[in-house]
Amino acid sequence: MALEMRDTCEACGAPTPEGGLAFICSYECTWCSGCADGFPRRACPNCGGDLQVRPTRAA
Template structure:
C-alpha cells in the first residue's frame, strides 16, 4: 500500500493525500509536478526512473489506511 507521503522531496511543498500534483516513481519517491517537469526533468534523483501521477486514496479509507505524516527531503535538489 502506498504511504502517500505528505510533501515534495525537492521543494517541500505540501502534497495532501488527494493532491493531483503529486508524482511518484517506482520506489514511491514523491515530488510535485512542477519539480518533476522543471528541476528534475522527468528523472527521479534517487533511482533514475520516471514518474507517474500518484493515485488518490478514497477519503472513506483514510481512517483505516492513513496517509504518512513523515516528511522526506532530498539534499541538494534544486534548493
C-alpha cells in the first residue's frame, strides 16, 4: 500500500509537493517543515506520534 502523498500542510495550507520536503506521522498527517519545526518535540498534534521526513518516490 503506497503513501497518500498529500499535497498541502494540514496546519497552514502550504504546498507539500511530492518531491518537496514534508513531514508525516504513522497516520500520514502531513506537515510542512516550518510547522513541523514548531511542534513540541516535533510530535504530530493530531496523534502525538513522532514526525519523520516523508520519503520521495522514484520517477
